[in-house]
């Protein structure tokens with residue numbers, strides 16, 4: 001099993017660069033939509049006997065521990081998306097370390113499973129934070145899926161990053177990186193596997209890019225947020241561009257995911273990690 005359908009488990013207001021988003025001290029008072037939509041995504045995957053890697057915000061796990069337990073019970077992988085959804089390139093190495101350790105411990109205590117993987121909020125491993133992988137290994141993580149190897153309209157991204165999984169050898173161990181999948185076409189890199197790209201592109205175009213990646217023998221790494229299958233969820237007040245990037249075409253996303261999961265079998269990063277380590281004699 002070499003393809004991963006990952007879920008960044010966060011709420012409707014965890015979007016960057018929108019000033020109207022509620023402040024962290026008010027989050028507990030804000031109505032949530034994460035449980036219902038997350039379980040709906042698990043149902044879609046379960047109906048096709050696929051598994052997901054679920055990158056939980058520590059905050060979401062603390063507020064709704066039952067969805068962490070439920071994901072684990074159904075055989076999906078529990079991983080970390082940080083505690084409070086802070087961009088890593090705006091943290092010090094020490095703050096990042098604490099965030100990694102705290103979210104890992106909380107999710108392990110709730111699920112009873114070891115947390116091996118991390119995804120940075122808004123893919124904020126960049127050239128500004130070369131210490132990223134060293135700190136990740138120090139905090140006991142084994143893999144990462146935060147490299148977005150193409151141009152980004154938002155925070156984060158490494159536009160010249162490797163396209164295929166690779167290993168990073170560090171003082172305190174090895175981190176295996178599973179970059180977000182992008183397709184090469186006409187000399188450019190196109191993301192089609194999540195966020196605004198998955199919502200914007202018509203399904204035949206997604207299939208076209210998917211085929212190109214499969215022909216290169218690279219794994220497919222998709223990513224979704226629970227809010228992206230809920231056309232009725234509350235919206236943040238934002239300018240036109242940000243609204244377009246955050247909310248365009250939500251109504252068709254669930255159907256795309258249903259089609260994708262019917263056509264493609266998905267496993268977890270944990271499976272992919274084991275395969276990678278065995279194949280490379282690690």
Ligand SMILES: [Zn+2]
Pocket residue numbers: 008010014081085120121122
């Ligand atoms: Zn996020």
